[in-house]
Amino acid sequence: MVTLETILSHTADHLVLVVLTLIISICISMPLAFGSLYNKRFGYVVIKFANLAQAVPSFAVVAIVVPLMGIGFYPAVVAILLRALLPIIKNTYIGLSTVDPSMLDYADGIGLNEWQILRYVRLPNAYPAIFAGIKFAFILINSIAILTAYIGSGGLGELIFQGLVAFNNEKILAGAIPAILIAIAFDIIFTRIEKKLTPQYRK
Known part of the structure; x- marks a missing residue:
């Protein structure tokens, strides 16, 4: 029998892993997307690298990280990061670069500088694309965090793998159900934040 204490402990470990990885992903992806907006050559390199990392199967990414960094929590973070960067970079870049040109012309005409245009025009109109990238x-992150339990990251994946090895459906469900609930909860949270930030929702 899987105790509630065990489930809560593994859920807490899982949350630490996924939230930390998401924060790092956003902190890395946003500057890269902003840089890509103003430097096409830099953007070409960034998107190519992100596409390459995304094309590699998740298990292969984990397998590559292990010989380089070993096993444990931080190698798992790196493995997950390599898969999570592309959606945020790509969606942020698309959102920032596809703003209505007439709005940019108007902002430029009233004397806004590039930073002000980015802050007051590009970003608010890019929020739907940005949040779509973050949600994806x-x-x-949530799914690959299950897989990285295989290299010692802990969390809900550990319960699932233990259940698979022992043919224990109770353990499998004890790991899978909280992971599903976490995915649903974060989708709701991001949607609510997006509605508070996006201009059309605030009207």
Whole structure:
């Protein structure tokens, strides 16, 4: 029997892993997307690298990280990061670069500088695309965090793998159900934040 204390402990470990990885993903992806907006050559390199990392199967990414960094929590963070960067980078870049040109012309005409245009025009109109990227990245992070339990990251994946090895459905469900609930909860949270920030929702 899987105790509630065991489930809560593994859920807490899982949350630490996915939330930390998501924060790092956003902190890395946003500057790269902003840089890509103003430097096409830099953007080409960034998108190519992100596409390459995304094309590699998740298990292969984990397998590559282990010989380089070993096993444990931090190698798992790196493995997940390599898969989570592309959606945020790509969606942020698309959101920032596809703003209505007439709005940019108007902002320039009233004397806003590049930073002000980015802050007051590009970002508010890019929020739907940005949040779509973040939500998709979180789905990847949450699912790959299960897989990285195989290399010692802990969390809900550990319960699932233990259940698979022992043919114990109770353990499998004890790991899978909280992971599903976490995915649903974070999708709701991000949607509510998006509605508070996006101009059309505030009207």
